[in-house]
Structures are given as C-alpha cells and as structure tokens.
Amino acid sequence: MADRRRSKAVVFTEFGSPDVLRYVDVEEPHPGPGEVRIGVRAAGVNPLDVKVRRGVMEAMFPTALPHVLGMELAGVVDEIGEGVDDWKVGDEVVAWPKNGSYREFAIADSLIRKPAKVPWEVAGAIGIAAETAARALDLLAVAPGGTLLVHAAAGGVGSVAAQIAKTRAINVIGTAGVANHDYLRALGVTPVTYGVGLAERVRSVAPDGVDWAFDCAGRDALPASIELTGSPERVLTIGDRSAPEYGVSFSLMPANPRRDVVVDALAMVLEGTLQLNIERAYPLSEAAAAHGHSETGHLRGKIVLIP
Structure with missing residues (x-):
C-alpha cells in the first residue's frame, strides 16, 4: 500500500x-x-x-x-x-x-x-498504438482493395495498423524477423524479411508493387518503400528522421490524441477483431x-x- x-x-x-x-x-x-x-x-x-x-x-x-x-x-x-x-x-x-x-x-x-473485460496490460498499452496506427492510415488515405506495406509489422504500432487495415479490406504485407512470421500470418498479414533485397522479396508476393507503405521501424526502409509505391507521397514514417531528404512525410504524435480512435480500438479488442x-x-x-x-x-x- x-x-x-x-x-x-x-x-x-x-x-x-x-x-x-x-x-x-x-x-x-x-x-x-x-x-x-x-x-x-x-x-x-x-x-x-x-x-x-x-x-x-x-x-x-x-x-x-x-x-x-x-x-x-x-x-x-x-x-x-x-x-x-x-x-x-x-x-x-x-x-x-x-x-x-x-x-x-x-x-x-x-x-x-x-471496458471491464479488457486486460489491464492491453488497456494500458493500446492507446498510443491505436491512435498512431489510425492516424497513419488516414494520412495515407488507404482504400479497400489496395495493398499496404508495413515495416516492423510485429511491433505495437505496426501490428495494430495491419489489423485495422485488414478490417478495411486492405491487403497487408509486413516486414519482420523470421521468428515473427508465423505471428504475422496469424493476423492475416503476408510476412517478408527486412534488410537488403527487400524490394525484390516484396515483389515476389506482390508483383504489381504496393499502394502505400507505413514505416514503423525507422531503419533505412524509405528508399525501397518509394521504389515499391512509386512515390514518396505514398510513404509515411513515424521513426525515420531522414524522411525530409526523401520527400516522405514524418508523422508526429499530436498534443491531444483522438480518444474516439482508442474507444473504437478497445471495442475491437472485445469483438476479437483486434489483438495487442x-x-x-x-x-x-x-x-x-x-x-x-x-x-x-x-x-x-x-x-x-x-x-
């Protein structure tokens, strides 16, 4: 006490x-x-x-x-x-x-x-991930039927963004270490390994490229993302401070996060359509x-x- x-x-x-x-x-x-x-x-x-x-x-x-x-x-x-x-x-x-x-x-x-049935640990950790993920998807103007590439897709923000995108009928490809590939598959995400040769690996599962890329990793993923999407305007990062050099938008946490987004995320947790x-x-x-x-x-x- x-x-x-x-x-x-x-x-x-x-x-x-x-x-x-x-x-x-x-x-x-x-x-x-x-x-x-x-x-x-x-x-x-x-x-x-x-x-x-x-x-x-x-x-x-x-x-x-x-x-x-x-x-x-x-x-x-x-x-x-x-x-x-x-x-x-x-x-x-x-x-x-x-x-x-x-x-x-x-x-x-x-x-x-x-919500009473949401575990404390999940409730205490979902707010920033949900707000950031929803903000990124809105800024990228993702639309049903498109393909989204998420870097660091197994992490907190990346996994939530991928799952929200899936509920919007968007195909999701996610970069992650091999140890997390089965986890991504369970979320309905197509996994690829990050690092040298990334663009080729993404094309092997998405021959026509991708429509948008969301970088949660901040580790040199921007050039490949621009190559795959065809434009820096279709790429957004929350972790790579070199973004201005590539003409890519860097999204910062707002002073007042949107509470309605987190209310929706908690409801999705209860429904079983979102897990953290x-x-x-x-x-x-x-x-x-x-x-x-x-x-x-x-x-x-x-x-x-x-x-």
Whole structure:
C-alpha cells in the first residue's frame, strides 16, 4: 500500500542509457481543477519514451529534467479534482497523463472508460498504438482493395495498423524477423524479411508493387518503400528522421490524441477483431530493464510496466 504522502515513480535527471532511470520516492500528486488522480495499473512503454530518455528528441520534444516518462496508462480513479462531474472514485479508465505514467499515481484530464473485460496490460498499452496506427492510415488515405506495406509489422504500432487495415479490406504485407512470421500470418498479414533485397522479396508476393507503405521501424526502409509505391507521397514514417531528404512525410504524435480512435480500438479488442500482444510486463521498479528490452528491437507487440 503506497504511503499517502510519498509514492513511487521512475525518474531520470540526465539523458543517457537505461541506467539513468531511477525508481524513487516522489511527492504524491493531487489533482487540480478539472483533473483526476489515477492509481496506475499498467503503463505502456513506447519507442518514443526510449528516444526521449536518450535525449535525441530534444528538438521535437524538449524535456525538462527531472522527468517522468510515459504517455499512456490504464488504472483506477482514486481522487477527483474540483469541477469534475463525469468521473468518480473507483472508475476504471484509460488515460493520457499530464505527469507521466511511469509512476504509482498519475494526473489526467484526458481519459476514457476502460471496458471491464479488457486486460489491464492491453488497456494500458493500446492507446498510443491505436491512435498512431489510425492516424497513419488516414494520412495515407488507404482504400479497400489496395495493398499496404508495413515495416516492423510485429511491433505495437505496426501490428495494430495491419489489423485495422485488414478490417478495411486492405491487403497487408509486413516486414519482420523470421521468428515473427508465423505471428504475422496469424493476423492475416503476408510476412517478408527486412534488410537488403527487400524490394525484390516484396515483389515476389506482390508483383504489381504496393499502394502505400507505413514505416514503423525507422531503419533505412524509405528508399525501397518509394521504389515499391512509386512515390514518396505514398510513404509515411513515424521513426525515420531522414524522411525530409526523401520527400516522405514524418508523422508526429499530436498534443491531444483522438480518444474516439482508442474507444473504437478497445471495442475491437472485445469483438476479437483486434489483438495487442504483450511482449512482457515488467514491475515498475524494473523500468530500466524494460527499456533495455525495448532497445533490442524485434518486439512482438508492446512492453508494459506494472506498479
């Protein structure tokens, strides 16, 4: 049981390796007007968290130190701020925290209701993946009957994008390591191995090329994607900062993610038309190990932290 004056959080005071993440006592937060406090049950670990910790995203996401990472969570409302009428203590929610999610108690004013039958780990890790995937498909203007190439298709964003695309009657080809090919096939995705010779391998399963490419990997996939689609305008990346050199759009996380998209994703989870694999759940105290795992790449789904 957390002390009511102090609670635990993962904090870093300098940029660097996973070892800069410290599991420490912090002052227990309380909600202001229009806010609620949430006892965190699960917090998603995202590639952007890793990049922010390294300090490589300062131009796009300036970070004041000390800092608590984490953009998404699922938990239970346990304190209500002034003027909040829509929520009550005990409500189970999915939220986008204002003070980071790598902590026992988070503050939020942007939240949705968590369906009771969705596991905590999935609810806490699906928000960013679903919002990013849906945004990418909309920006690419994908349409039924077309073919989409997804790079890093076994990862959190990639796997969700592939599954949403399948529900829109789109053929999906996904790049992944061989160990994840059966997983992609189970999702209805045609797998190909990434790396040298990618374009030829894609053409072997899609002789007419592909209509769009969504790069979730950020690892030199843009030239082949342009070659296969025929235009940089049909390619979108969320991970390759060299995109402007190729005339490819780089999509950033918006300040206010669309809650309706995540509501829809959670409904799809309940219906069985969308699954989010949890690669591993780590205790909050092992956030450094979770980041080390994330940096190895080749994830199948998402990593989560459990306070």
